[in-house]
Each structure stands twice: as structure tokens, then as C-alpha cells.
Amino acid sequence: MDETKTGSAQAFQAKLQEVVDAIGVKTLPVDLDLLKEYCRLTGHDFAHCQARDLLPTGFLMTFTSPIFSEMFLAFFVKLPKLIKGVIHTASQVEFFGPLRLGAGPYREKLAIRNLEEKSGKKGNYWAVDFEVSLMDPEDRKIVSDVHQFFLRV
């Protein structure tokens, strides 16, 4: 726990951490049908992806996204009345290696990277950075996907 944080920040982070820990590590599906439909809906060239054994840049990000839905659902179920609203404000994605179609299964892990207490015109909120790390089967981190959310309390 960060000693520079206020007591309320530490308490809030501890509650978030419980939810994050409960989610654990997820395995991401990468199959041809899923990829084909993703390509159809986003205008990517499926045949080209297959030929080059590449996943579109947005593909894994699309399928890591539900981990946040699961997390926020858990917040509202396990921490009722604590969080009144969620705003997704920014993200930074860094790729450390190519996303290979044939390299899966990929695994994803969620972590809290930063938490700050803020106040604005509409009340108090927490600015929280969550990181989703994507690992390949050799446990190499290939993507870091950091999302910032404002959690209204």
C-alpha cells in the first residue's frame, strides 16, 4: 500500500483491490470464427490477417474490454452505493510484440496502477488507472493496456 496516500484513498484502493484480485487471470479466446466476424464488423481484411498470421491491432483490445465490465459489475454488486458512476477518459496501449493469430491462447491480468482523489464541479471522484497485461503462452508480456476511469462517489 502506498504510504503517501490518505487513509480514505488507502481504504478505497483496498476495496477495489479485493474486486480485482477476485477476477484473477483470464484466458482470451482467439479463434477463426471470432476473428472473421470481428473483421467483418470493423472492415479489416480477414484473408490478409490469415495470410500474415496477424491479429488486427484492435482485436485483442476488443476482447480484453469485458474484463472491465466484469470488474464494474462486481463493484456495484460487492460495493453497493460506493460508486455512483464510471467515465472512461483515456487509454494508452503499448505493444511489445506482434499479435499472432496462431500464438494463442493469450492470457490477461488486471491490476490497479494509480489512484488519486479528485474533486470537480459535480462532486468528488477517484481517478483510477487500471492496467490489463496480455501475456502470450510463454508468459511474455506482449501488450500493456492502461485505462483511466473517473469513478464518481
Add this chain to the structure above:
Amino acid sequence: MGFDNRLRFEDIQEGDRLPEARLRMDRETYLAYNRLVREINPLHFDQAYARRLGFREIVVAGVYTFSFIPKMVEDWVGDSGAVGRIEIQYRNPIYLGDAIVQKASVRKKSADQDNKWIECEVMVEDEEGNPLTRAVVTVEFS
């Protein structure tokens, strides 16, 4: 676009503009996307819920519109695996049924002893030119 059509680092200049992309957030396509990702946030499929929260329509998930940003840059560069980093800021909601315009330009071109890369700034706007999303996409060259 295939690898053979890849732009060369030497041929790219700061200030180069990418072809604009216009996209409509088509209802049928987006709802199919929601089914694909098993979306559970009603903000992204329940109009009444979205309106209760003060939005005028279903809000399109940022991760859906995210898909088009690296694609625009990769299509221009001609290499679908070239993006090394993306920073993105969601400034205003994108609504189901609306049209968006993606504009991009090369804001920086850099090289050191080992690496060569460009940074493209992508602005996503509505049809009136209001900013919706801003992204900086870094493309690496070998």
C-alpha cells in the same frame, strides 16, 4: 493492404496528411459487435437507460471506435502490424447512428541509432467538426 505496399520511412514527412475516413455508427453492425463481445453495459445497447443517464442515444463503446484508429494508420503505412503504441483520449461520446470523420497527420518523425518511428495524430470528429476522440499512434519502422 499488403506488406509490399509499405511506405518507406524516408518517404514520410512531418505534416503529411492521411486520407480522411468517414464512418457511420451503423445500428445493425454495432449491435452485432455487442453480441460478439457479449457487452453487458446497458449504456451500449439500451436506449432508455442511456437517456436516463442524460445521453441522447446509445453510446458506442470506445473500444469499438478504437478499432478504426490503428487501422486507418496501418492502411496508410501499408503494414497491419506496425503500430507500437497508441494513446487515446475519449473527449465526447459517440452515439449510435452518428457519422464520424477521422482525420490524421504525421506530427513527428524520429530516429535514433536503433529505431525509426513516426507519430500520427488522429482526430475523430462529428460531422460538424466537434472533437470526439484524440489519439496519437506510434508506428515503428525497421
